[in-house]
Amino acid sequence: MTPAVRRLAGLAADVPVAGWLVVVCAVVRTLAASVVALAAGRGVDAVLDGRDPALPLAVAASALVLAALIGAAEGVLPAVAQGSEERRWRAKVVRAQLGAPIDADESTGTSVARATEEVERFAHYRASFLGPLIGAVVVPVVVLVVIAVFVSAGVAFPLAVCVALIPPLVAWFMTRFRTGSGRFRMISGRLTAAFLETIRALGVVRLLGAEGQRRAALAAQAEALRSEAMRLLRRNQIVLLVTDAVFGVVMLSLVGVLAVAGVSRGALTAGTAFALLMLTVSLREPVDRLGRSFYVGLAGRAAGERVRAVAEDPVGGRGVREPGAPAALDGEDVRVERGGRMVVDGADLAIGEGLTVVVGPSGAGKSSLALALSGLVPASGIRLDGEPATPADLREVVSYVPQRSTLFTGSVRENLLLGGPGASDDELRDVLVAAGFPRGGAELPDGLSTSVGEGARGVSGGQAQRISIARALLTGRDVLVADEPTAQLDPASAAQVVETLRRVARRGRVVLITHRVAEAEDADRVTVVEAGRVTHSGPLDAVRRESGFLAAAFAASASDASEADGRDG
Numbered sequence: 147m148t149p150a151v152r153r154l155a156g157l158a159a160d161v162p163v164a165g166w167l168v169v170v171c172a173v174v175r176t177l178a179a180s181v182v183a184l185a186a187g188r189g190v191d192a193v194l195d196g197r198d199p200a201l202p203l204a205v206a207a208s209a210l211v212l213a214a215l216i217g218a219a220e221g222v223l224p225a226v227a228q229g230s231e232e233r234r235w236r237a238k239v240v241r242a243q244l245g246a247p248i249d250a251d252e253s254t255g256t257s258v259a260r261a262t263e264e265v266e267r268f269a270h271y272r273a274s275f276l277g278p279l280i281g282a283v284v285v286p287v288v289v290l291v292v293i294a295v296f297v298s299a300g301v302a303f304p305l306a307v308c309v310a311l312i313p314p315l316v317a318w319f320m321t322r323f324r325t326g327s328g329r330f331r332m333i334s335g336r337l338t339a340a341f342l343e344t345i346r347a348l349g350v351v352r353l354l355g356a357e358g359q360r361r362a363a364l365a366a367q368a369e370a371l372r373s374e375a376m377r378l379l380r381r382n383q384i385v386l387l388v389t390d391a392v393f394g395v396v397m398l399s400l401v402g403v404l405a406v407a408g409v410s411r412g413a414l415t416a417g418t419a420f421a422l423l424m425l426t427v428s429l430r431e432p433v434d435r436l437g438r439s440f441y442v443g444l445a446g447r448a449a450g451e452r453v454r455a456v457a458e459d460p461v462g463g464r465g466v467r468e469p470g471a472p473a474a475l476d477g478e479d480v481r482v483e484r485g486g487r488m489v490v491d492g493a494d495l496a497i498g499e500g501l502t503v504v505v506g507p508s509g510a511g512k513s514s515l516a517l518a519l520s521g522l523v524p525a526s527g528i529r530l531d532g533e534p535a536t537p538a539d540l541r542e543v544v545s546y547v548p549q550r551s552t553l554f555t556g557s558v559r560e561n562l563l564l565g566g567p568g569a570s571d572d573e574l575r576d577v578l579v580a581a582g583f584p585r586g587g588a589e590l591p592d593g594l595s596t597s598v599g600e601g602a603r604g605v606s607g608g609q610a611q612r613i614s615i616a617r618a619l620l621t622g623r624d625v626l627v628a629d630e631p632t633a634q635l636d637p638a639s640a641a642q643v644v645e646t647l648r649r650v651a652r653r654g655r656v657v658l659i660t661h662r663v664a665e666a667e668d669a670d671r672v673t674v675v676e677a678g679r680v681t682h683s684g685p686l687d688a689v690r691r692e693s694g695f696l697a698a699a700f701a702a703s704a705s706d707a708s709e710a711d712g713r714d715g
């Protein structure tokens with residue numbers, strides 16, 4: 147299949163049933179309009195010849211009513227299809243976004259825009275653009291056949307050449323406009339993200355007294371969006387003008403010349419020449435429609451690519467692993483790109499049984515590696531049971547606990563059930579015991595029914611982190627990756643969380659990313675990440691001897707501890 151054929155096949159696959167109905171309606175309506183033109187021509191001839199034009203005019207009037215009725219149906223079909231297309235694609239996107247985090251680097255603004263305006267544009271494109279687009283190709287062919295059969299093949303041929311120039315012309319304009327709408331999208335996405343950020347951090351903005359600055363920044367971005375929209379509209383108008391000029395001036399002039407020549411040679415009657423002019427007008431109509439909605443086509447196609455990338459991302463991975471056989475997770479020459487820069491660049495690592503503690507300087511790439519291992523940002527080089535693993539494969543075997551615990555408004559029970567739908571209260575209590583609540587959650591004010599608010603209000607930071615670990619354990623996945631779970635906790639809570647992870651690691655595999663090197667005591671292996679690579683990995687004592695970073699970090703940690711002791715003493 148050539149790329150052009152593949153593109154056409156892809157286009158046809160995108161047309162919903164209503165779109166094909168629109169095409170059928172357009173063809174039938176064109177045939178009815180052709181009957182109107184030809185019968186009107188006969189009427190003109192009848193009048194000029196002094197015959198009764200009643201019959202041809204009655205035929206023309208009936209065909210006109212039919213064409214009008216079909217035209218009305220053509221107007222309603224896309225509107226009906228738009229609603230169902232929108233519901234269908236929005237459900238797919240939301241399911242994919244909830245089912246598996248696509249990419250931790252994607253901004254909230256982008257995710258929201260995709261589930262709202264991009265779905266809307268894509269639905270509009272499928273429901274209202276593709277049918278008329280196919281109509282724009284099919285209808286002129288029907289008109290040309292009518293002209294060849296009922297008017298003159300000699301006239302149909304030069305018109306066919308003229309019509310054949312339309313698709314390349316429109317395609318040329320479309321490719322020119324692609325970059326323009328890409329910029330619009332980017333500016334629009336940034337504005338959405340900036341609005342969301344400001345709303346979320348309104349308290350901080352007020353405390354800083356920075357309302358004016360934020361307002362000015364948002365106004366500047368809104369102005370950039372407005373002027374980009376105007377630029378796009380201007381370009382759109384140019385396209386309309388050019389297509390109008392080609393069809394209005396060139397085509398009608400050509401037909402006018404052909405009609406006059408035909409009549410003066412006696413090859414055409416005046417009525418047939420009149421019919422030819424009317425038919426030429428309906429030859430223009432689909433291109434007019436296309437011209438009016440071509441921006442819908444451009445924006446919709448681009449939105450469709452992004453909607454599809456999410457909606458059709460396989461939420462599930464391989465799904466073929468034997469239950470009970472723990473996944474072997476390792477990486478060779480692991481690379482992770484973020485923001486256009488390679489932030490993990492050639493890391494080799496093995497995640498064995500027990501506790502693997504990952505340490506390294508700030509900005510070395512530890513969090514990026516943790517996200518990649520969890521299937522939350524794309525990476526190359528990660529293997530599962532010796533085979534290259536996709537993010538979807540990894541999400542089936544790895545659970546992830548981030549630095550800030552994510553608990554949703556609701557009860558502890560509801561939050562836990564997100565990790566193990568259908569788990570009984572006894573199972574929830576067991577998992578809470580494993581996560582450092584020896585009384586299975588009875589130590590919380592209301593047990594499993596304790597309410598937590600947005601973020602984790604209602605329980606302490608350490609408790610929230612241990613509830614998050616319990617929820618991760620409920621997923622039953624083989625590897626638990628925790629990225630600095632103690633960074634925001636006081637020493638006592640941090641110690642409880644680390645103790646919990648050590649306990650969990652006794653029965654499985656835990657990867658703990660941390661700044662506190664003391665948490666590496668008792669680890670089964672310590673991995674040092676520096677400048678995007680694993681520089682040392684092995685038992686703590688060996689790595690401590692070999693890694694300058696780790697030796698220095700332990701020395702700093704010991705002097706911090708003795709200073710603290712000195713103060714306490």
Ligand SMILES: Nc1ncnc2c1ncn2[C@@H]1O[C@H](COP(=O)(O)OP(=O)(O)OP(=O)(O)O)[C@@H](O)[C@H]1O
Nearest residue numbers: 251484485489506507508509510511512513514515
């Ligand atoms: N979302 C992002 N987009 C672009 N670059 C990013 C993103 N997140 C992190 N980076 C860059 O990737 C590099 C590694 O960051 P990462 O957070 O993985 O390091 P880290 O070792 O975990 O650092 P820290 O210990 O300070 O948390 C940094 O240079 C950072 O600027």
